[in-house]
Amino acid sequence: MTDDQSLLGEVGNNLFMFADIPPEYYRTPIATLLERGQKIKRQMGDELLILAHHYQQNDTFSLADHSGDSLYLAQQAAQTKARFVVFCGVLFMAESADIITADDQMVLLPNLTAGCSMADMADRDHVEDALDQVLEICGVPAIPITYINSSAEIKALTAERGGSICTSSNSERILRWGLSQGERVFFFPDQFLGHNTALQMGIKPEEIVLWAREKADGGLTLEQIKRAKVILWNGFCSVHQRFTPAHIAGVRKRVPGIQVMVHPECPVETVKAADFSGSTSQIIKKVSEAPKGSKWAIGTEINMVDRMAKELKAKDDKYIEVLNPNVCICSTMYRNHPAHVLWVLDHLRDQKPIHQIKVPEPVKSLGRQALTKMLELSA
Ligand code: SF4
Incomplete structure (x- = not known):
């Protein structure tokens, strides 16, 4: 299947995702979108920073300067001198980044319908x-x-x-x-x-x-x-509530010796039944540092688990699968398709920013106060 066919197939099933952008963007092969995105990154240099959450789809993820969880990404946004931060995540993440960045920085969300049901x-x-x-x-x-x-x-x-x-x-x-x-x-x-x-x-x-x-x-x-x-x-x-103790029992029966680690957004009974629980960064650390050849079932979003499975199979011969075989995808995060990223980048290159996430005052100052309290308490 060519890149072009693959994208058109995707558009056929998810046309609503592309409702706000001109058809020439979603009709462009993904490889071309990514090449054009990389070119704009080179042209804009230090003016532009692209961030992607761990759960982001792979093609969009490949354009990112940094990837991580929402707090890490907000901190990257706060540390950069880049004037424009394109945040490939969901709305609350882009808001957090805007809250802790300087007033002369601009945070942009590629697809404005990328919210979070929670x-x-x-x-x-x-x-x-x-x-x-x-x-x-x-x-x-x-x-x-x-x-x-x-x-x-x-x-x-x-x-x-x-x-x-x-x-x-x-x-x-x-x-x-x-x-x-x-x-x-x-x-x-x-x-x-x-x-x-x-x-x-x-x-x-x-x-x-x-x-x-x-x-x-x-x-x-x-x-x-x-x-x-x-x-x-x-x-x-809506993603993590779908991992159940029955999935844990099933995978233990099917794959002897497998260890199970789940995110603490999973239901209480699931966390109790698992071997370990932890945030996305804790999951990555634990499984990356585990002995070579170890086997893992992970209860979190599929894009992150799939990437870990490929990387750690090649590096350490680890076996990793997602705990629930019925694809657990964060469908709103997924809306940040490379076509949306390029749509935003083209506007930035032309000095006509779109999709800015701007938290108004006094919400911004108060939000910063609450985030700062957490950072002080965690230091
Ligand atoms: S996985 Fe998606 S729906 Fe669930 S909390 Fe994260 S952003 Fe929200």
């Missing part, structure tokens, strides 16, 4: 209402601890209410800090990262409650709320 599960009005309700019921505020996978608005609210952001690498440390600041924390928006972290810290199951955002008082009794040390917002990741 971040969208927590909007400011509902989160603020929930915090107010807990204050009224308990007489003291719950400290908000907010996963970095959240909107800029929620990060700002977290700062206003004296809380901190966390990542999947430092959630335990930040949750511990939160509990030192008050009687209870309210964890947004991912119930599973909050729950897995709280259990790992030894918090009793009866002191962890799930707040159903669609119900009055979160669907909890006043007694349950007053007894809770950790209240979990009921958001989740």
